[in-house]
Amino acid sequence: MDKVKVAVTVNGTDYERDVEPRLLLSDFLRESLGLTGTHVGCEYGVCGTCTILLDGQSTRSCLCFAAQADGCEIETVESLGAIDNMHALQEAFWEKHGLQCGFCTPAMLMVAVELLRENPDPTREEIREAVSSNLCRCTGYQTIIESIELAAQRMRQQEAAE
Amino acid sequence: MKPAPFQYERPKTIEGVLAVLNQYGEDSKILAGGQSLIAMMNTRALQPRVVIDINRVPALDTLAVEDDTLVIGALVRHSEVAGSPIVREANPLIAEAYPHLAHRPIRNRGTLVGNLAHADPASEMPAVMVVGEAVMTLRNHDNLRTVHAEDFFLGPFETAARPDELLTEIRIPVAPQEQGWGFREFSPRKGDFALASVATVMSVVDGKIASVRLACAGIGPCACRLADAEGILAGATPGEEAFAAAAAAAVATIDPQEDFHADAAYRRDLVGTLMRRALADAHGRCAA
Numbered sequence: 001m002d003k004v005k006v007a008v009t010v011n012g013t014d015y016e017r018d019v020e021p022r023l024l025l026s027d028f029l030r031e032s033l034g035l036t037g038t039h040v041g042c043e044y045g046v047c048g049t050c051t052i053l054l055d056g057q058s059t060r061s062c063l064c065f066a067a068q069a070d071g072c073e074i075e076t077v078e079s080l081g082a083i084d085n086m087h088a089l090q091e092a093f094w095e096k097h098g099l100q101c102g103f104c105t106p107a108m109l110m111v112a113v114e115l116l117r118e119n120p121d122p123t124r125e126e127i128r129e130a131v132s133s134n135l136c137r138c139t140g141y142q143t144i145i146e147s148i149e150l151a152a153q154r155m156r157q158q159e160a161a162e
Numbered sequence: 163m164k165p166a167p168f169q170y171e172r173p174k175t176i177e178g179v180l181a182v183l184n185q186y187g188e189d190s191k192i193l194a195g196g197q198s199l200i201a202m203m204n205t206r207a208l209q210p211r212v213v214i215d216i217n218r219v220p221a222l223d224t225l226a227v228e229d230d231t232l233v234i235g236a237l238v239r240h241s242e243v244a245g246s247p248i249v250r251e252a253n254p255l256i257a258e259a260y261p262h263l264a265h266r267p268i269r270n271r272g273t274l275v276g277n278l279a280h281a282d283p284a285s286e287m288p289a290v291m292v293v294g295e296a297v298m299t300l301r302n303h304d305n306l307r308t309v310h311a312e313d314f315f316l317g318p319f320e321t322a323a324r325p326d327e328l329l330t331e332i333r334i335p336v337a338p339q340e341q342g343w344g345f346r347e348f349s350p351r352k353g354d355f356a357l358a359s360v361a362t363v364m365s366v367v368d369g370k371i372a373s374v375r376l377a378c379a380g381i382g383p384c385a386c387r388l389a390d391a392e393g394i395l396a397g398a399t400p401g402e403e404a405f406a407a408a409a410a411a412a413v414a415t416i417d418p419q420e421d422f423h424a425d426a427a428y429r430r431d432l433v434g435t436l437m438r439r440a441l442a443d444a445h446g447r448c449a450a
Binding site: 002004020021022024027043044045048051054057058059060062063064065067068111114129130132133 | 163164165166167168169170172193196197200201202203204205213215217241265266267268270271351352353
């Protein structure tokens with residue numbers, strides 16, 4: 001099969017690769033670019049674990065071919081923070097036990113990023129709605145909702161202080 | 163799993179898409195949002211030889227009201243339709259049904275027209291289109307024809323579109339100001355496909371139901387219009403009594419499938435209840 005050229009910006013860095021048309025965006029990120037923060041679960045759009053932001057919009061990276069992302073801007077969990085400089089969301093997930101095994105966490109964080117950009121002061125119901133697209137088999141979701149609530153509160157305080 | 167290899171075509175014009183469709187027909191699949199197609203390719207339920215990606219055809223992203231008709235092109239994403247003030251104004255039933263449809267990441271990428279072309283029997287939008295009297299525009303390389311939503315959905319994942327045709331857009335008459343609308347569904351979890359859903363629009367003149375359309379989804383091979391119930395309502399005084407009689411008639415005519423989630427008796431019961439509620443919603447929204 002002929003390969004297709006893909007030029008993307010991922011977390012602010014430009015990449016260019018030639019890919020097979022059938023390569024999923026999730027595998028492109030993990031295998032071709034080595035960005036393994038994006039996890040892969042069911043591979044048919046149900047679990048939400050591979051969710052990333054494509055041009056700012058939450059997207060299942062297993063339901064998009066890498067070739068389709070050509071010219072797009074992608075944000076993955078690697079864009080958020082590092083172990084010694086965590087994002088407010090990561091900090092809050094840590095404190096509020098928003099994760100146990102951590103498998104669903106990168107995608108939970110990314111849907112939370114999308115939510116808080118549009119709505120810095122979401123209700124619990126709005127947070128529930130946002131994370132309802134993603135499966136978590138450990139936490140029972142309550143601590144995830146509390147984590148996002150806490151992060152939102154701190155981000156608003158941060159914003160007000162600046 | 164991973165999709166089987168395929169030939170990838172990415173035309174930039176509608177004519178380009180139609181030419182490729184004409185060449186490969188049944189061996190090809192149109193890729194719009196891909197939220198059903200890629201899932202089915204990943205599980206290898208589908209292994210098309212050619213995938214025709216229409217995402218770079220700018221002519222397909224129309225979302226506008228033209229001559230009292232709401233026009234939605236093949237590339238308009240669910241999120242855009244759901245959030246559009248134009249749509250809410252022109253056809254509030256669509257906006258009413260959207261919160262029930264899938265989840266945000268799926269809506270961000272999936273398209274309304276793709277959802278209709280896919281024709282999942284449990285999906286909400288085919289019923290909404292049947293009630294809203296949508297007209298589907300189908301084009302092949304040398305012809306354009308239109309098909310009413312009622313005649314478009316033929317069975318599970320089966321539509322009137324031929325293998326060489328592209329569903330380029332849907333056209334929905336702008337709803338009259340005085341018309342009320344209702345959409346109700348029940349699903350085990352929010353965003354899941356419905357066990358049953360009911361869509362309706364209603365107009366009331368001089369205290370009588372002047373026109374009403376009703377359809378349900380999730381209970382049979384495809385969205386179906388509930389003509390018997392409509393017949394009972396036509397000319398009746400709107401209210402709990404008429405709605406209950408119509409619901410009883412609808413329940414008597416449908417033949418719901420049974421599955422792991424719900425048996426037929428439960429689905430019948432759901433349709434009756436959802437219908438009474440949807441009709442009450444519509445009645446409450448009719449302009450006096």
